Amino acid sequence: AKAVKSLPDYASWKDADSLIVHSANTIETKRTAFGSSVITPTDRLFVRNNVTPPKDPSMVKEPDSWTVEVSGVAKPRSFTVAELKELGLAAVPMVLQCSGNGRGWFPHKPSGTQWTVGAAGCVIFTGVPVKALLEAVGGMTDGMVYMTSTGGEEIPAGLDPNTVKIERSVPISAIEDAILAWELNGEPLPLAHGGPLRMIVPGYTGVNSIKYIKHLAFTKEQSMAKIQQTSYRWTPVGGKPKPSEDSIWEMPVKSWINYPSDPDQTVKAGKVQISGVAMGGMTAAKTIEVSVNGGKDWQKAEFVGPDLGKYAWREFVFAADLAAGTHELACRATNEAGDTQPEKRLENNRGYINNSWRDHMVAIKVA
Ligand code: MSS
The missing domain is CATH 2.60.40.650 (Immunoglobulin-like)
Structure with a gap:
């Protein structure tokens, strides 16, 4: 039997009995703990961080002053969350699901967390539609093909940012329903789930919804970050991941x-x-x-x-x-x-x- 790990500090408020703690950065909802009321309670919702989350809990204390920079648009500028709140409001009920949910059943034992069903939940994110934000900045620059979001984790000194940066590009068609969210299930978005501000791409796997977003760019190319180039690709078993393989984006039935x-x-x-x-x-x-x-x-x-x-x-x-x-x-x-x-x-x-x-x-x- 596996040793029972305890919840990490940033998620200590979660309901331990409903969760399987795989590691400090990977916490799964038990199959018996989803309830039957559609919405997954926030204290039972899974957590997945690719790198250590930001340590400073004060960043979610005053969410309105968090800033996000917007580029690849006619009038590039930065916005505080308070300013975003003036631009529009949408509430999106949606499944948030890790790309690797169900990995535990692959017979070749892929590396990564051995999730079964619990790296998923159905929640309501509230925020500003990306379309409304685009209107406020005069639209995208001509020829942009991707929407690229960058996470607010600090990059440790001496490392090539592309090896650790959490940055994902999705096709611009995803703009249609995407929002920048500051609320989850009626409460301010907790740090564990990307507060103060998070990109939400409904219908896409979790990795495409970037937490603590610092930069939103409309770009001609996909991000050069490793998490975009060679991770989250449809790579054959035993193969070496290639940027030419399809990226893990849309979720299936x-x-x-x-x-x-x-x-x-x-x-x-x-x-x-x-x-x-x-x-x-x-x-x-x-x-x-x-x-x-x-x-x-x-x-x-x-x-x-x-x-x-x-x-x-x-x-x-x-x-x-x-x-x-x-x-x-x-x-x-x-x-x-x-x-x-x-x-x-x-x-x-x-x-x-x-x-x-x-x-x-x-x-x-x-x-
Ligand atoms: N974001 C950031 N910034 N960082 C990290 O790490 N991760 C991913 C997303 N985002 C990250 C981010 C993943 S990978 C997932 S799933 C998600 O997130 C989760 O969420 P939550 O809230 O649950 O934790 Mo897989 O595909």
């Missing part, structure tokens, strides 16, 4: 069962309300099916609870009648674009974007 999912628990035979979450990726989740026999037969399940739009997940329930024995429970979502969750993961070297329904299946004891 995915779902998983949260109840019952505890392998140590025995479920009472008879009526069992199987429940979980389904997300569509770039379009809404449209249908969800459940199998109680390891994917041999499928039946439609029902969405329950509020529909918070295409970037949020939906809760679902399936009323099953389970006899004593072991049952393999699986679920499979289809989105509005017509994509259905595949049986098999798309193999790749670092174990990104696992949406295999078979990997997410749970074996449940019923007695």
Whole structure:
């Protein structure tokens, strides 16, 4: 058994019982701790930092004075959060999910955190639409292809910034729904989740939503940072990552069962309300099916609870009648674009974007 690690200082306010602390920079929500009310409580939300987060807790004490520099636009300038608040307001319910969520099931054991389902949550970020900000600066300079965000971590002296800098570029089409956020689930954005100000790119994997953003640039090229050039690429197993490979950007359709999912628990035979979450990726989740026999037969399940739009997940329930024995429970979502969750993961070297329904299946004891 793994040693139980305690929460790091910057996340000490989180609900330890709901979390798996892999390391000081990687904290996962337990599969049994998502609840069934759509929104993931902030104190149960996963944390992932690629490098040590900023140490100074005072930076979130006066969030309004944090500044972000904007370039690659007609009138480049910097904005305080207070100034951004004058430009517009949007609240975006959405799935925040690490690119590596589900990595723990890749058979070649990719390096990185062995997440199963809990490097994800459905939350509401509030902030200013990037489109409104662009209006205030006279629009992008001609010919820009990417939106590039830089994190506010300090670069240790003597290091080549590109090796450690957290900077990600996404296609400018992402501007449509992107926001610069200062609020999470109705509260000021905590440092652990990128406060005072964070880029939010709905529908894209977590790494593209840069925390404590210091610089927002519209650029012709993708960032030269290592995290852009050679990490988060669709690299074949055993291959050397290349900037020419597709970047890890948009999320695909995915779902998983949260109840019952505890392998140590025995479920009472008879009526069992199987429940979980389904997300569509770039379009809404449209249908969800459940199998109680390891994917041999499928039946439609029902969405329950509020529909918070295409970037949020939906809760679902399936009323099953389970006899004593072991049952393999699986679920499979289809989105509005017509994509259905595949049986098999798309193999790749670092174990990104696992949406295999078979990997997410749970074996449940019923007695
Ligand atoms: N940002 C910054 N600045 N830094 C870092 O490190 N990370 C990433 C994002 N952003 C980072 C950032 C990742 S990688 C993720 S997932 C996310 O974030 C998470 O979030 P939270 O809030 O949960 O912690 Mo993977 O794809």
